[in-house]
Amino acid sequence: MTIWARLLAGPAAGALAIVAVACMASGTARADADDCATPPEMTAAELKLPHLADRLAAHRPVTVVAIGGSSTIGRAAGSSDLAYPHRLEQDLAQDFPADKIAVVNKGVAKQSAKDMFDRFATDVFALDPVLVVWEVGIIDAVRGTDVEEFAGTLQDGVDALKNKAIDTILVDMQFSPNSATIIDFEAYLNALHRVGDLADVYVFPRFEMMRYWSEQNVFNFDNVAEADRAKLAARVYDCLGRKLAEMVHRAVP
Numbered sequence: 001m002t003i004w005a006r007l008l009a010g011p012a013a014g015a016l017a018i019v020a021v022a023c024m025a026s027g028t029a030r031a032d033a034d035d036c037a038t039p040p041e042m043t044a045a046e047l048k049l050p051h052l053a054d055r056l057a058a059h060r061p062v063t064v065v066a067i068g069g070s071s072t073i074g075r076a077a078g079s080s081d082l083a084y085p086h087r088l089e090q091d092l093a094q095d096f097p098a099d100k101i102a103v104v105n106k107g108v109a110k111q112s113a114k115d116m117f118d119r120f121a122t123d124v125f126a127l128d129p130v131l132v133v134w135e136v137g138i139i140d141a142v143r144g145t146d147v148e149e150f151a152g153t154l155q156d157g158v159d160a161l162k163n164k165a166i167d168t169i170l171v172d173m174q175f176s177p178n179s180a181t182i183i184d185f186e187a188y189l190n191a192l193h194r195v196g197d198l199a200d201v202y203v204f205p206r207f208e209m210m211r212y213w214s215e216q217n218v219f220n221f222d223n224v225a226e227a228d229r230a231k232l233a234a235r236v237y238d239c240l241g242r243k244l245a246e247m248v249h250r251a252v253p
Helices: 003-008 013-021 050-057 084-095 113-118 120-127 138-143 147-163 177-182 186-199 206-215 226-251
Strands: 062-068 101-107 131-135 167-171 202-204
Touching: 050 062, 050 167, 050 226, 062 084, 062 120, 084 101, 084 226, 101 120, 113 120, 113 147, 120 147, 138 186, 147 167, 147 186, 167 186, 167 226, 186 202, 202 226, 206 226
Parallel strands: 062 101, 062 131, 131 167, 167 202
Antiparallel strands: none
């Protein structure tokens, strides 16, 4: 039985469910600013978004495409309005009130990096975005995709976006203690960050953020009742969208 099959059927299914529940949200709960706090060095890397900066300086409409998997579409929450791209759009609207900014959610559940890259022509380029937020890596880690193949797909995707004069933010995996003991994320995290470094593309450190929040017992999905997980996850989404917006705002004064 493959690792993917084991994670979908049997005891390990719980670990994958915990990864998915980090996408789960309910209601309209917003996180307190203190809950979203992370060590300054975690987001100290410089984010460069020259094409977005030029578009905003000209006060032209901005389209941002968020492409990814279940945690992008908010599948477990039942609505993309509860996913972090929607939170990002709300916060960017507050940060840039004089500009029209749309964040288009192009998440599709259970897709690998290659699956997403194959959708670029229809789900990314056709929308003429100036910024793409690419959340990637969970399904590749679960399926055990060859790491070099994974890295090659990421590089091809980043190159394709650069060739279209589109700024890029990569978003790495989610974290929960239980899932991290079953799914080998490390090699894929390293590959993703290596591609980001070589291509001079910022990698949003979601994995480290969520691990920090878990260790600080701010947001911890393990051993939490299902009803409470949904409420907790709504706040995690809010924090992720807020942190992304903060990085964008910092890159575009």
